[in-house]
Structure formats: structure tokens, C-alpha cells
Amino acid sequence: MGLLLNRVFFLLSIPIFFSGCVAITGHGNSLRSFEVTLKSSTCDYSLIDKKLKDKDDVILWASQGGSLSRNCFDYNKSNDMFDKAEELYKSNVDLQSNANKIGNSASSILINNNVNDYKGNEYEKVMLNTYKGLNFMALGNFADARVEFNRALDRQRRAKEYFKYEIQQAHKKAKKDKNYNQANNKYTQKAIYDRYVDIFSGFKAYPDFVNPYATYISGIFFLLDGDYVKARDLLKESVAMQPQNRQIKEDFELADRLSGFTKKDKNYAWIIYENGQSMAKREININIPLFIFTNKVYYAGLSLPKLYERPSSYKFLEVNGKKSTLIANMDNIIKAEFEKRFSQIALEGTLNLIVKTYTQYELNKSGPLGGFAGMLYQALTNRADIRSWTALPKNFQSLRVELNQNPVIIRDDRGKVISTVQVENKTDVLIYIKSSLRGNIKVHKIIKGKK
């Protein structure tokens, strides 16, 4: 009995010892708390500061903090935060073996993925450098902005390779797990996938997992920086991705004209609009059949992350009667990556459940107290990893007007004026608007050579 009690105590102490409480509580509370701060438009960094001080998921919280500081127009602070995240991506995530990037480490099999440091997503790396570029533009530092847009484009190239080869490698590694066949049982997997039909069907991923916004906004940056040849090449790529997109086509045609012998005799205002809130993850519980005991189907509850849609803000913005056009759907980009990673997430979750079910079975045999402890352990650690950079928008839109009047009056989808921006007619301007929900508007004005 003494030995059994020791085992029970040991088992229950594992998640707490290794991870504080996150193995049991998950990360939901922190993420919800950040959402409240972000929506309230207060520049309260207490949660971010605490997380960074405790070195708790630095990639996640530095990314969130970068977005918060950008919303507060503190571009230097925002870039400091993004630099922290980027440094860890470089020194930590990129250098880890690829199978471990996705999970499948011993701790995630024994406890759950919440105990592992947040490793981010490929689209997050691309957006990180894109935002740094935009911050440098707002600071009037176009030289460093150029570096960041080049980095975003290189991250995009790497993401393409990542999805092509490396996810397959991770899956191959999982196949070596002794419980792989049970976890990969078609009835078990069907029970899981049936709950994801609604998000995985009927959407079209962008080719090669590219984020069309990163390519487009880089093209606009090079246009504003007077590098018309590079702008033309990038906007040409954007047009190739979306040949029917009127705004991208017009911008490409402008860059194409300017990269030739045409003199630039007009100035323009680009209105880039970040609309709403991107998809985020929440936990769902699925009762799945496990075929791990002979002649007996055993049903057990599995918690997995699932993407859910969050609200849009204004459907579009309007200037001089011209409406903004969709450039990229961030939700689709997030969904495409989640779908690509999901087979591994589901497999890892199932392997995790099998190990715990075996343990519970063994403990049950040793008596009621052991059985209770096993059940408690399983219930406590059955938590999905729902972490993601939640400050991203639902989609990106763009609109360009010729600058022949001052100010630029921006209206919402109901014709109501939401912002009046004073501009100079002698130079191009980028008016960057983020609205995560109606009434919540952040306007960034970018003019080359001006802070």
C-alpha cells in the first residue's frame, strides 16, 4: 500500500514538477487576459512584462507585446519585442531538429504539449518581420525597413521548403513510436477528423503556403522607396497569385510604368487596412475509440485544439467612393498551416492518450486508489495546446487613391467618416489602419523621410 501511495504521489507530481501549472490549466487564461488589454486600447504591459521577465513562452508573448506596442504607436518598443521573438526563433526553434519542432517530445507524450515552450508557426515568422518593416517605415527608417521586408520574403521561401519536406520527416519519426499503429487506427482517426470537417473543407489554401500580403506589402514598400524594379517583380508575383485582383493589378501596372522611362508625375495614398481578428484556437473534447486492448474497444476523451473564427470589423473602407480590396485572407493562411500540422497534432494527442490509458489500466489493477489517481492524472493533463499569436487580423485589404485633395477622408462600410488624415500632396503616403472591431481604429501615417 505504501508503495502504491508513493507511485500515486509521483504520478500526480509529474505535471506540476515539470511545468508549474500549465500542464493542468493550459494557457487559456493568459490569452484571454491579453485579449482584454488589446481590445481596451490601454497600453498596459504588465502581463507581457511579467511573461518576459519569467521567460515564459517568450516567442508568444514578445510577439503579442510587439503588436500591443505597435497599437500604442511605440514603434521602437514594438521592434524590441519583435527582436526578442526573432532571436529565439533563430537560436532556438530553427536549430532544433524538425521532428521536435512539431512536438512528439517525451514531455508532450507523457503530459501534454502545453509544457513545451511555444515554437510559433511559419506564418508568424513571416508576419514578425513584416511588422518590423512597417515599424521601421513609421520611424522613417527605410534602410532598416528594407532589411526586414527582405527577411520576411526569405522567411516565406523557407516556409515553402518547410512544408514541402520537413513535416513529412516529422511524421516518419512518429511512425517509430511503439503505439503508432494503435494511434493511427482508421476508426480512431476518423472519430477525430469528423470533428474538423467544418474547418478543413471548402477553403482554398494559397499556393505554396505563401502569405500574399507579405509579398504585396513588400512590393508597396519598394515602390515607396523608389526601387521600382524590385517593386514590379514583387507585385508581378502578387498578380500571378491573384490575377483577378483589381488593386494588385493596378499597383503592378504603376510599378511597371515607373520601372520604365515613365516619369512619376502623380502622388498617391495607399490605404492598407487590417480587418478584424484572426482565427484562434480553442479546446474541444472528442470521445475516441482506442483499440489497445484485445477484443475490447475502449473509449477515452481526447482534448485537441480547434480553430474558430473571430469577428470581422468593417467589411471594407472607402475613400473618394473607392472601396478597399481584399489582398490576403489571414484566416486562410492560418487554416492552411494548421491543417498541414494537424495530422501530427492528432497523432501526438492520440499517442499521449494511449500512454495515459495504459497507465490507468495498470493502476486500476493495483486497486481503487491507483485507479482513481490514474483517472485524476489523465483528467488533469488532458489539455490541448491552444497557443497562437492572437493579435493578427482576419484579413488585409488595400486601396489606392491619387492625392489631389487634402485631407484624405476615410469612411467605413456604412459611409461614416472614421478618420481624416492630413497629407502633403507633394509626396506619396501610406495610411495604415488596424481595426480589430468596429469603433476600435489605429491609424499609422507613413511618409518616406518623415518620422
Place this chain on the structure above:
Amino acid sequence: MKKVIIAVLAIGVLVFTGCATKPHYVGVESTKDMPTTMSIDRRDFEKAANKAIKDMLDSGALDKKGGGRYVVAMGRMVNDTTQRIDTDMLIKKIRIAMLKSGKAVITTAVSAGGPEDEMTKEVRKLRADDEFKQSTIAKKGTIYAPDMSLSGKIMQRIVKDGNNDQLVEYYFNLTLTHLETGLAFWEGESVVGKVGSNDSVVW
């Protein structure tokens, strides 16, 4: 027990570091003077600058008809890479060599993005200040306008090769433009290529 831990650690070090390709220059077999990073380092700047200086002086572009020296202004130097670089590291060496050659002088009174040394303009603001001995203040019409402009771009190309390595090439492009005619009197290019692990980004 200690021995087991040490053995495990040693294997771990080998597994995690042993297989990654160390950065090296393209086509260079020797292990001596190999780069330590995939980014541009001091030696890359030196190599590019030395090549540019030799090319420029050998080309005769700075040989002024009838003797004398050209006045050269610094044009825009674009860093089109993924690395934050101080382009002065490249340019300073070239400027020093141009001055040493006796064929050119560099103006700091006018350059792309504003004067490098604002004092040329500042001292002229003292003309109205009777605290200064007016005869010691620079006279009107004494600043030399440039004959030439030196501009350039550092570009980068990154590709993954078949061995899970990546190849990064840096192109140092420089142009010497004759400002009266708008013609490029000289252009030079220097390429540095490095191969290394594709595990992380090059910056």
C-alpha cells in the same frame, strides 16, 4: 553514473552540432581563414573594397584629362540584404584609397541624404555674427560642386542546395557616375559566396 551522463552529453553535442555544415566560402577547399558566419563579415568587406579599388584605379576612370583631381560625392548606398549593415564599412576603404591615389578628392558638403559634414554650411551661418572675425569665415562661391558620384548596392541571393545546406551570395555593386553627363565612367562588382547549414536563417 557520472560517466554515463558525460557520455550522453557528448553524444548529444555530436548529434545536435556534428551534422550541421560549418560556413565556408564557395569553391574554397582550405580550412584556413574560413568564415564563421553566413552573414557578411569584415573580411568580406575588405575583399570587396580591395577589388573595387583596384578595378577603379586600373580602369582609368579617375584619370582627369589635363591633370588635376575629380571631386567625388557619395551617392546612395543601398543595403538590399537581410542583414543590418553599416555600408560605411565598405565605402570608407574605397574613399581612403581614392584619396591616396591622388586622383580624386571626396566632398563631405553634399551627399545623398544630406551633407556628411554639416560644418561646411554651419560656418557660413556665422556671416551675420560680428563676434567672429569675418575675414576668417569661408567666402561665398568657394564650395566645390562634385564632378562624380559614387553609388552602390549590396544584394543577396539565397538558395537551398540538395544537401540541406544553403548557398548565400553577396553582390557588391558600385558605380561611378559622371554628374555633368550622367554617364557611368566605371562600374565594379565583387561577389562573395558562402555555403552553410540551412537550419536557420542567414542573418
